[in-house]
Amino acid sequence: MSSPKTMYEKIWDSHLVHEAEGQTPLIYVDRHLMHEVTSPQAFEGLKLAERKLRNPHAILATLDHCVPTANRSLPVADPIANTQIVTMMDNCKEHGLTLYDMDSEHNGIIHVVVPEHGFVHPGMVTVCGDSHTATHGAFGALAFGIGTSDVEHVLATSTLPRQKSKTLLVEVDGELNKHSTAKDIALAVIGKIGTAGGNGHVIEFAGSAITSLTMEGRMTLCNMAIEAGAPAGLIAPDEKTYAFLEGKEYAPKGDDWDKAMSYWKSLPSDDGAKYDTIVKLKAEDIEPQVTWGTSPEQVIGVNTPIPGPSDFDSEGKSKACESALEYMGLEPGTKLSDLKIDFVFLGSCTNSRLEDFRSAAAIAKGTKVPEHVRAIAVPGSVLIKKQAEEEGLDKIFTEAGWEWREPGCSMCLAMNGDELKAGQRCASTSNRNFEGRQGKGGRTHLVSPAMAAAAAGAGTFVDIRQL
């Protein structure tokens, strides 16, 4: 009998195309996702080398990073953004690729629209020129981000030279507190293992708290695997996965569906499979999380005071603490509830799905955003925007003083004009709190959608368990 395998090993083995002496193993890529920022030079490289695009059917593209969230008509005001958008449209047209452009009712953030249409299935290898490709691990697909020359490589060959990763099992057992979410699990894991904790590993998330998550929650969690240093996160497919996919545009149909199901059921890690590293967390211990620094690992429970350099035992970490405190304009010992915020951003491929808007709206209902605070809600896709409006969520937000926007990446990376001014403090549902990520000098605190909504209503961070 063959030895027990992890899900990662099964996917790896089934995608190994060729292993030549002295060369990096070549693995097959089933699906290739694209957006306007990291693809133009790849298409150009293809043309310069007179190469053909191997599998146009394997590609799905959208416009998201630099699309405006206010006025979506072309040309967009920023000429550079406009060039990227037009170049993407031309490239897709030339190669006959499916593109969800700004007029499409399927437009939205790549990692939001792809699952909406069932384009990625369990067991697939999926890539995108974007580090948050890890999102699709929620479906049990091996999904990771790549650079521009690798994008070109996949266009030309449908393969990538790749070294096999190690495996890290993150097991979260027990029941989450009522107000803790997948985002809080993600931040708590990163807080525990650090942003380098997953380096060189693919993370598999397992345990009862993970299987209890909705598909949306699983996407939020896998999305942030990259913030723990891992190129990919994985969650075993189960009945929720199948129910989510069934009937979607790109999901298998009829006979194919039955065949696919029996294959998908063979994917979860075998009993007794060996991992290189195992980390365990108890779901009960996970409080609503708030980052205080400039790295996602600089995170605390909402009631914990802001740490100081002496709270860290390594010199590197206490130095990092010192410079983060300075950038963030914080003193050690301060309570999060004493911080005044200026901005709230509800959006990004981490937290811009319908479930996120529902949970934020439940908190925002009947509140009023204070005068000095600006709060924007940016749905992940046109479809989500429509569904939210059908449920009247947009009204809840606008009546509470929020701006209800058009979909896109928006202030997650502040490339489209939505950005913080220097010194502004923001409660954000996105995934990166790096210096300047949301605008030069901007100060980002990562939180869950409900925590963001509570912060918007109060003008400071609040423990939603006490509302």
Next chain:
Amino acid sequence: MEPYKNHTSVVALMNRANVDTDQIVPKQFLKRVSRQGFGETMFFDWRYLEDESDNPEFELNRPEFKGAGILLVGDNFGCGSSREHAPWAIEDYGFNTIISTSYADIFYANCFKNGILPITVTQEQWDVLRAEVERFPGVQFSVDLEQQMLETPGGTEFKFDLDQVRKRNLLEGLDDIAVSLQAESHITDFEERQKKELPWLWHSA
């Protein structure tokens, strides 16, 4: 990609360590949609004055270094962000050879994807080479990739280490894609097998 040819070329000296990719191609140029033409943006902040005329203080602007094809540069070259614009810029500017005591990993790998030979030397070797360029600015070194030899008019001559697969790829002008396409029959076989075993992957997209 052009095959790497043995050559004799002017050596430009940058006696700086830890030159990062942010300096090689500053952030403001990353939004371009073409991979060509980055040579003019290389070292932009050091190379040009406020009015965008050449900064005479910057070493690569020295008249003796014009037309250089070899860059002699300090330790840990290409550190910082993994941007591929850095090797694009270096190649577009006209360098096809770099000599340093060490490189950042990703940058090093990216050089081979763009036909650039990054030679790694010891600190003693580097010091000797630097001294020769300082004494004779505009001096030309010779590189023989096949033999892995570097030779200078001052009489310095040594063999450098190189991964043999990478060396062959440079000599044959094979980028990573060309290397993978050598396994094309394996890719086609894989696809045929997948079409049979997992047919829905080919029906549902």
